[in-house]
Amino acid sequence: MPLNGIMSPFFPKEDKMKRxxxxxxxxxxxxxxxVAPVANAQQTMTVQVKEGELRATPHPLGKIIGKTLYGSKxxxxxDSGAWKKVAVTNGNMKGWMHNSALTAKKIAxxxxxxxxxxxxxxxxxxxxxxxxxxEIENEFRKKNKNLDFAWIDRMEKFNTPDERIRxxxxxxxxxxxxxxxxx
Amino acid sequence: xxxxxxxxxxxxxxxxxxxxxxxxxxxxxxxxxSRSLEDFTPEQEYYIGRSVGAVVLTKYPxxxxxxxxxxLNLLGQSLAAASxxxxxxxxYHFLIxxxxxxxxxxxxxxxxxxxxxxxxxxxxxxxLAAVLAHEIAHxxxxxxxxxxxxxxxxxxxxxxxxxxAKSFGSPEVAQLTHAFGGAISDITNSMINKGYSRSxxxxxxxxxxxxxxxxxxxxxxxxxxxxxxxxxxxxxxxDFAKTHPSPENRIAELxxxxxxxxxxxxxxxLIREKRFKEALISLLKTPPIGKR
Numbered sequence: 001m002p003l004n005g006i007m008s009p010f011f012p013k014e015d016k017m018k019r020x021x022x023x024x025x026x027x028x029x030x031x032x033x034x035v036a037p038v039a040n041a042q043q044t045m046t047v048q049v050k051e052g053e054l055r056a057t058p059h060p061l062g063k064i065i066g067k068t069l070y071g072s073k074x075x076x077x078x079d080s081g082a083w084k085k086v087a088v089t090n091g092n093m094k095g096w097m098h099n100s101a102l103t104a105k106k107i108a109x110x111x112x113x114x115x116x117x118x119x120x121x122x123x124x125x126x127x128x129x130x131x132x133x134x135e136i137e138n139e140f141r142k143k144n145k146n147l148d149f150a151w152i153d154r155m156e157k158f159n160t161p162d163e164r165i166r167x168x169x170x171x172x173x174x175x176x177x178x179x180x181x182x183x
Numbered sequence: 184x185x186x187x188x189x190x191x192x193x194x195x196x197x198x199x200x201x202x203x204x205x206x207x208x209x210x211x212x213x214x215x216x217s218r219s220l221e222d223f224t225p226e227q228e229y230y231i232g233r234s235v236g237a238v239v240l241t242k243y244p245x246x247x248x249x250x251x252x253x254x255l256n257l258l259g260q261s262l263a264a265a266s267x268x269x270x271x272x273x274x275y276h277f278l279i280x281x282x283x284x285x286x287x288x289x290x291x292x293x294x295x296x297x298x299x300x301x302x303x304x305x306x307x308x309x310x311l312a313a314v315l316a317h318e319i320a321h322x323x324x325x326x327x328x329x330x331x332x333x334x335x336x337x338x339x340x341x342x343x344x345x346x347x348a349k350s351f352g353s354p355e356v357a358q359l360t361h362a363f364g365g366a367i368s369d370i371t372n373s374m375i376n377k378g379y380s381r382s383x384x385x386x387x388x389x390x391x392x393x394x395x396x397x398x399x400x401x402x403x404x405x406x407x408x409x410x411x412x413x414x415x416x417x418x419x420x421x422d423f424a425k426t427h428p429s430p431e432n433r434i435a436e437l438x439x440x441x442x443x444x445x446x447x448x449x450x451x452x453l454i455r456e457k458r459f460k461e462a463l464i465s466l467l468k469t470p471p472i473g474k475r
Contacts, residue, residue: 132366
């Protein structure tokens with residue numbers, strides 16, 4: 001084997017050396033495993049929150065200039081701290097989104113939703129529409145009728161608009177310092 | 184990633200450094216490890232969080248005080264905006280629990296619960312901010328999700344990752360529901376009974392200080408709140424006493440790394456005192472449940 005020929009001057013057949021190299025391989029593999037999918041500029045990412053907000057500035061309370069839905073594709077134009085300036089693939093909207101609203105993974109939606117992907121490759125973990133979803137919650141609730149979801153649904157409807165949060169912060173003598181921009 | 188593992192192990196086998204058996208077992212174990220926490224999506228965490236919250240609400244009733252809850256949500260949303268995880272699948276939502284126990288819970292879905300008993304330990308808005316920042320920090324640091332047993336994760340993620348299946352038949356649904364139930368049980372057991380590890384609690388305190396500083400709250404308020412809690416908490420109780428390190432230990436841990444931060448004793452702006460009292464006065468005046 002060519003590789004053997006090249007490697008043999010460097011790795012004489014001693015157990016100690018074999019173990020040492022085995023360890024190196026293991027460490028390298030561990031390093032590789034901790035690297036998450038990373039998006040480069042001009043790469044496509046997908047919105048992984050229910051309603052993605054596009055903001056005029058890279059700030060959690062930056063003015064909202066557009067909204068996108070779960071599973072929407074965006075192109076990354078720019079990076080700033082924990083924020084990305086994106087362009088929504090189907091449409092004209094551009095704006096800033098926080099990294100936690102985006103994923104480099106693919107999202108396969110249930111048929112009937114927009115942007116249906118018809119195939120998910122092997123080893124790509126498919127996301128929306130599979131696994132722990134509303135369907136599984138419903139099954140779980142059938143088996144656990146004592147659980148109180150009424151207040152969960154109610155609390156999820158509490159709506160706190162950005163303008164009120166901005167006012168609360170300003171009037172309270174506070175100010176939200178975020179790397180990358182002002183609100 | 185699996186490709187890289189395959190190449191690396193093939194190289195290892197070819198050069199005689201590892202034998203074929205070792206190569207194979209490496210490939211299998213890395214495949215198992217790569218199905219981990221990161222493979223859950225925010226949507227899945229949201230559904231997990233909903234059920235975890237529903238379990239909490241079987242043990243503690245909700246407090247339907249509109250003013251107090253509105254104020255709590257304004258405060259909570261401000262702090263969430265200052266965290267490293269401002270975007271949850273369906274956002275953050277805050278609720279008060281009608282209990283005199285000193286307790287708070289945060290689900291992976293962004294649902295945050297705080298008891299009247301714990302609110303009573305807060306003299307100022309800054310102190311309440313410190314409590315909420317700590318809960319948000321648990322979410323930011325994924326402590327709830329980390330409480331899920333590895334075997335449950337593998338069980339669930341193996342089914343979810345099935346190639347080509349766009350929807351599941353009854354056997355898969357049953358398996359997923361079983362894994363889901365297990366995950367809920369693991370998380371609620373940690374949150375309500377065992378508590379998170381000490382290091383998780385100290386990490387959440389640290390992250391809470393960062394959140395408070397980013398928005399301009401006095402981080403010293405966390406220390407003050409812990410002192411107040413120390414006076415109210417009864418050792419051996421079923422609340423924070425059971426699930427958290429003692430307030431004294433938490434204070435000591437914080438003071439180790441934040442000597443300068445906590446030395447300043449700034450005065451809370453009047454407006455914050457005023458709105459804190461106005462929002463919570465009726466809540467704090469309600470007699471403890473046993474005395475109603």
